Amino acid sequence: xxxxxxxxxxxxxxxxITMKDFDRPLNxxxxxxxxxxxxxxxxxxVKLTHFVSSPAKRARRTARFFAEAFGAEKDDIQxxxxxxxxxxxxxxxxxxxxxxxxxxxxxxxxxxxxxxYVNSLSNVRVDDMPTxxxxxxxxxxxxxSAFASADKQFxxxxxxxxxxx
Numbered sequence: 705x706x707x708x709x710x711x712x713x714x715x716x717x718x719x720x721i722t723m724k725d726f727d728r729p730l731n732x733x734x735x736x737x738x739x740x741x742x743x744x745x746x747x748x749x750v751k752l753t754h755f756v757s758s759p760a761k762r763a764r765r766t767a768r769f770f771a772e773a774f775g776a777e778k779d780d781i782q783x784x785x786x787x788x789x790x791x792x793x794x795x796x797x798x799x800x801x802x803x804x805x806x807x808x809x810x811x812x813x814x815x816x817x818x819x820x821y822v823n824s825l826s827n828v829r830v831d832d833m834p835t836x837x838x839x840x841x842x843x844x845x846x847x848x849s850a851f852a853s854a855d856k857q858f859x860x861x862x863x864x865x866x867x868x869x
Contacts (some may be wrong), residue, residue: 706842707808707840708809708810708825709752710818710821710833711810711836712836713734713760713762713765713812714733714836715737716762717734726759727761734836738765738836739772740864741770741836742773745773745810748840750859751808752808753807754780754806754808754810755770755810756782756784756812757781757783757784757811758783758787758814763788764783770812787812787814788813790817794817795813800849801848803848804849809848819833825841826856826858827858828861836864837864839861840858841856842859
């Protein structure tokens with residue numbers, strides 16, 4: 705079984721409006737939400753083994769909080785350029801290229817495409833992926849290259865302000 709988590713980056717700072725979008729850091733709420741959401745993923749019984757991030761600062765930092773929670777190093781985070789301002793195809797290609805020895809993988813990327821992509825994976829609909837939201841699906845295939853056409857099972861959807869979280 706393979707498990708894929710799609711995580712929108714945590715809340716970013718707009719303190720410096722002259723800063724490039726790519727370089728925006730997490731704000732204080734983002735720095736609080738990311739480790740909290742990583743712990744909630746653990747509560748769902750998911751043992752993440754691989755982390756794939758957009759190269760944008762806020763996505764990489766969110767990924768780092770998750771990696772740390774699962775005992776990985778920041779150097780273990782795979783950066784995929786196409787996950788910044790991604791297309792649906794960028795997500796599909798990045799998933800298909802995952803190493804088959806990794807069974808539980810988290811992607812860290814951006815709206816609006818991350819919302820569109822999660823809505824293509826199951827019959828569960830998400831109006832908008834809030835910052836640091838986590839959407840999880842699984843498949844009973846051995847190879848990530850089968851993901852696009854595989855039957856997927858919705859596992860959970862959670863986000864920092866979720867009253868059920």
